[in-house]
Amino acid sequence: MTQRRLGRRDALRLGGVSALGAFLAACGVQGKGGTTQASVAPDAVAKFWTGKAKNGKVDFANWPLYMDPKKPELKKFTEKTGIQVNYQEVIQEMGPWFAKVQPQLSAGQSIGFDLMVITNSLQFGQFRNSGFLAPLDHSKLPNFAKNAAPKYTQEAFDPGNVFSIPWASGITGIAYDPKKTGREITKLADLWDPAFKGKVGMFSDTQELANFGLLAAGLKPGDSGEDDWKKAAAKLKEQKDAGMVRNYYDQSYVDALGKGEVWLTQAWSGDIFQKNVSDGTNFKFIIPEEGGTIWTDNFTIPVTAANPVDAIMLMDFFYEVENAATLAEYINYVCPVPAAQAQIKKDAAAASGEDKTLLTQVADSPLVFPGDADYAKLHYYVDFDTAEEQQNFASIFEPITLS
Numbered sequence: 001m002t003q004r005r006l007g008r009r010d011a012l013r014l015g016g017v018s019a020l021g022a023f024l025a026a027c028g029v030q031g032k033g034g035t036t037q038a039s040v041a042p043d044a045v046a047k048f049w050t051g052k053a054k055n056g057k058v059d060f061a062n063w064p065l066y067m068d069p070k071k072p073e074l075k076k077f078t079e080k081t082g083i084q085v086n087y088q089e090v091i092q093e094m095g096p097w098f099a100k101v102q103p104q105l106s107a108g109q110s111i112g113f114d115l116m117v118i119t120n121s122l123q124f125g126q127f128r129n130s131g132f133l134a135p136l137d138h139s140k141l142p143n144f145a146k147n148a149a150p151k152y153t154q155e156a157f158d159p160g161n162v163f164s165i166p167w168a169s170g171i172t173g174i175a176y177d178p179k180k181t182g183r184e185i186t187k188l189a190d191l192w193d194p195a196f197k198g199k200v201g202m203f204s205d206t207q208e209l210a211n212f213g214l215l216a217a218g219l220k221p222g223d224s225g226e227d228d229w230k231k232a233a234a235k236l237k238e239q240k241d242a243g244m245v246r247n248y249y250d251q252s253y254v255d256a257l258g259k260g261e262v263w264l265t266q267a268w269s270g271d272i273f274q275k276n277v278s279d280g281t282n283f284k285f286i287i288p289e290e291g292g293t294i295w296t297d298n299f300t301i302p303v304t305a306a307n308p309v310d311a312i313m314l315m316d317f318f319y320e321v322e323n324a325a326t327l328a329e330y331i332n333y334v335c336p337v338p339a340a341q342a343q344i345k346k347d348a349a350a351a352s353g354e355d356k357t358l359l360t361q362v363a364d365s366p367l368v369f370p371g372d373a374d375y376a377k378l379h380y381y382v383d384f385d386t387a388e389e390q391q392n393f394a395s396i397f398e399p400i401t402l403s
Contacts, residue, residue, distance in 0.1 A: 040135055040162055049137045049308070057084045058310040061116040063297070064089040066168075068330040077317050083310045091117065098123040105132040105304060114305035115314060117167045117297050120157045122384050124164075127300070133163040134301040140312045141165065143319035151375065152336045155296070164298035165315060168327075169334035171367065171378065172208055173292040175257060175267030175285045185264050188216040188288040197243050201256055201265025202236075204248040206397040207381050208293070209236065212266060213397075214382075215291045221382045229382075229396045236400050248401040257283060269367040270333045277358055285367060287377045294334070294378040329362055334370060341369045 041047075060074075066089070067073070074085045090113075091097050097118070101111040118124055127133050138145065144165050152166045176185045181196070191200050191212070203209050213232030214221045224232075239245060246262050254271050256262045258281065272285040299315045301308050317323055324337035325344050335341070341363055348359035362368050370378075384390040 044135045045137050048134050048303070049140075052309050054081075054083070054309045054313070055307045056082060056310065057086065058115060058307050058314055059086045059088070059113045060311075060314065061088055061090050061113040062167075063091050063117060066117070066297075066331060067327065073318065073323050073327060076323070077314060080317075081310075081313060083313065085314065088113070094119050094121045094123040098126055101302070102126075102130075102132075105130070105302060108304060110304045110306055111302055113302060114307040114311040116300055116302060118164075118300055119295060119297050120155070120164075122387065122390055124157060124298070128158070128163055132303055134303045134305060134308055135162055136165070136301070137312065140309070141316045141319070143316045147319050147321055147324070147337045147339055149336055149338050152296075158298070164300045165319075166336040167297045167299055167318070168331060169294055169296040169336070171269040171287065171292055171294050171334065171370070171374075172203075172211070173267060173269065173285055173287045174264055175272045175283050176264035177257060177260070177281075177283055179282075180260060180263035185284070185286060186289055188212060188290045190264060190288075191266075192216070192239050192242070192244060194242070194244075196263055198246050199261075199263040200239075200244045200246060201253045201262035202239075202245050202248050203253070203266045204250055204401045206394050206401070208266060209248070209400065210393070210397045211293045211379065211381055212236075215288070215379065218290075221293070221379050224382055226392065226396075229393055233396050233400060236397070240400060270331070273332050273361075273365060273367050277361060287374055289377070291377050291379050293381060294375075295381065328368055329359060332362060332365075332368060335368055338369065 067087070071085075071087060074087055078084055097116075104111045118127065138161070144161075148165065153161060155161070155166075158164045174185055174188070174191070178184070180199070190196070191202070202212070210229065210232055211221045213236040214224055214228060217228075217232050217235045219228045219232060247256065249256060249265070251271075253262070253265050253267065254275055257265055257267075258275065258279065267285060269285055272283050275281055276283055299318075301311050301315075305311055318327065319337060321337060321339045321343050324335055325340040325347065328335040328337075328340055329344055329347065344359055344363040348356055348363055351359055366374055382393060384393065
């Protein structure tokens with residue numbers, strides 16, 4: 001259980017991660033709403049689900065290493081329902097995944113999967129607006145209705161969870177080595193502090209990089225336009241020209257932090273939690289005062305799915321508290337089921353040795369179960385209405401990462 005696990009976040013550097021949506025207005029996640037949802041006819045749910053029946057199998061497409069390789073939850077699901085699950089780690093990046101399945105979906109043909117986990121990105125909008133996602137029958141999702149945090153039922157990129165429910169989320173903030181910095185890091189401004197010249201790590205992913213540039217410039221990513229992007233790019237170029245940045249990293253930032261090549265860096269929450277557990281390090285992870293970012297990955301059913309009833313049963317299965325808990329215990333990302341925290345504490349009480357220590361850390365971690373104060377500082381990513389807008393955005397920020 002204490003072995004470090006690389007996985008989902010490796011794909012973020014090229015995945016085109018976009019708007020999370022208004023994570024929960026009451027929790028203060030800031031910015032405009034997500035891309036406008038394609039209209040859905042009032043009888044769309046009935047039309048899709050009428051006549052559909054359980055078939056005893058489900059083909060499930062997910063990202064790499066986003067589940068314990070022993071797949072205990074899937075075994076439990078099969079034992080409970082008799083449904084066999086063909087689980088494939090075939091999604092590496094959102095853009096290529098959409099390009100791969102779009103021809104079949106356009107032709108009304110099966111893509112070979114009944115369930116896929118996709119990020120709320122430009123591609124999520126393309127899937128939705130092209131009519132490629134099945135509208136969910138919420139009468140078949142009682143565990144989701146009972147156990148999902150309200151935050152996950154009011155996402156602007158999919159209001160009312162018409163097409164999706166979350167699998168897991170993650171936070172982008174700052175990680176640092178307090179032994180190297182000699183003081184606490186609390187602000188994005190610390191990434192521009194001359195005291196850390198040459199010891200700062202930033203992400204090479206343009207959306208991750210841009211989001212911090214926008215927040216550092218006092219701008220809200222969700223409300224930003226081209227003029228704001230240029231201001232953020234200028235702020236980031238100022239950082240680069242001052243020699244602050246050692247490198248613009250992909251997943252390798254974790255190793256750079258571990259080797260002391262950087263003292264503070266943009267970071268993903270799950271990475272730092274797992275690094276500390278597996279390597280015994282004591283790196284700190286913070287959501288900066290100016291704000292951080294959050295993304296979510298989502299269960300969806302392709303409209304051509306051969307086994308949608310089996311798929312939606314599996315979706316709801318992961319919202320049973322015990323199953324949400326064991327998943328969070330392994331992947332260590334933000335869990336959409338608050339009651340899983342108490343379950344993990346129970347599991348910790350029954351465990352011993354390193355497993356007991358890890359489970360206690362997971363249960364107590366705000367990186368797995370953020371509080372309202374954490375959510376209040378989180379923003380989602382810049383939202384794009386068109387591919388052309390995204391390309392313009394990239395053309396503004398990509399030059400910063402080039403040597």
